[in-house]
Amino acid sequence: xxxxDALWRHLSxxxxxxxxxxxxxxxxxRLSDAAHGDxxxxxxxxxxxxxxxxxxxxxxxxxxLSLAPWRKGPFELAGISIDSEWRSDLKxxxxxxxxxxxxxRKVLDVGCGNGxxxxxxxxxxxxxxxxxDPSLLYVMQFLAVSLFQPTTNVFVLPLRGEELPQDERQFDxxxxxxxxxxxxxxxxxxxxxxxxLRSAGQLVLETIVMPGDEPAVFTPPDRYARMRNVWxxxxxxxxxxxxxxxxxxxxxxxxxxxTTVEEQRxxxxxxFESLAEVLDPVDPRRTVEGWPAPRxxxxxxxxx
Numbered sequence: 269x270x271x272x273d274a275l276w277r278h279l280s281x282x283x284x285x286x287x288x289x290x291x292x293x294x295x296x297x298r299l300s301d302a303a304h305g306d307x308x309x310x311x312x313x314x315x316x317x318x319x320x321x322x323x324x325x326x327x328x329x330x331x332x333l334s335l336a337p338w339r340k341g342p343f344e345l346a347g348i349s350i351d352s353e354w355r356s357d358l359k360x361x362x363x364x365x366x367x368x369x370x371x372x373r374k375v376l377d378v379g380c381g382n383g384x385x386x387x388x389x390x391x392x393x394x395x396x397x398x399x400x401d402p403s404l405l406y407v408m409q410f411l412a413v414s415l416f417q418p419t420t421n422v423f424v425l426p427l428r429g430e431e432l433p434q435d436e437r438q439f440d441x442x443x444x445x446x447x448x449x450x451x452x453x454x455x456x457x458x459x460x461x462x463x464x465l466r467s468a469g470q471l472v473l474e475t476i477v478m479p480g481d482e483p484a485v486f487t488p489p490d491r492y493a494r495m496r497n498v499w500x501x502x503x504x505x506x507x508x509x510x511x512x513x514x515x516x517x518x519x520x521x522x523x524x525x526x527t528t529v530e531e532q533r534x535x536x537x538x539x540f541e542s543l544a545e546v547l548d549p550v551d552p553r554r555t556v557e558g559w560p561a562p563r564x565x566x567x568x569x570x571x572x
């Protein structure tokens with residue numbers, strides 16, 4: 269499972285040794301049989317992968333499939349292509365040339381999923397990447413991937429951003445991708461991230477936005493694109509205002525893209541409904557609830 273010795277040692281080496289007291293009990297509780305009804309199945313999959321020889325392709329594929337659904341990717345592991353729901357490589361291509369270079373940086377990825385982006389950050393030269401996500405399945409997927417793509421100084425932890433020690437000002441870059449619209453109080457989320465960043469550290473934020481030139485925010489009364497817990501859908505002008513209200517500087521919009529069914533779709537590795545099923549079959553410019561179809565903006569901003 270998670271190499272806690274390596275985690276505590278690295279946190280200590282990077283000035284965050286006090287995180288152990290703040291998080292160890294919670295981490296160990298969440299990585300236990302009592303944490304989730306499927307935990308034993310997922311743990312068995314990891315143990316199977318650890319015991320498989322390189323040529324045991326069928327066994328490896330079956331173990332990886334038992335960790336489905338794979339939302340983020342793609343991955344190439346032991347000659348097996350994991351065709352995830354999201355072509356996350358397309359999103360990464362939209363931001364990697366625009367963000368501050370990651371070489372040597374200490375990075376926090378909030379809502380990191382299975383660590384796909386964390387591994388891209390590490391490949392871009394980040395010194396440390398700490399990813400947090402409350403979904404235990406995604407943490408198990410990261411552990412599976414790590415058996416085939418071993419890295420140092422990259423950790424994915426089953427935590428929420430607000431469960432981390434606050435006002436640390438420890439990180440050079442923070443990522444928040446696909447998280448803001450699930451927050452009841454988006455300004456609080458922006459302030460929490462700001463408290464994790466050193467002065468002039470960079471926030472990379474991606475979220476769903478609504479069309480329109482004026483500041484406005486919309487709250488779906490029930491669901492948006494069949495997603496629950498979608499609370500705040502701002503226009504770009506409103507989103508920019510949120511950054512200004514919370515004190516960020518050098519605010520830059522670097523991309524706005526309408527999500528396509530080529531980028532997000534059902535696959536063998538994620539067999540449930542995806543984007544095509546949540547769009548109006550008569551007018552795919554709208555969701556089945558009548559909202560504008562998902563468009564996502566990427567914003568960069570610096571902490572004061």
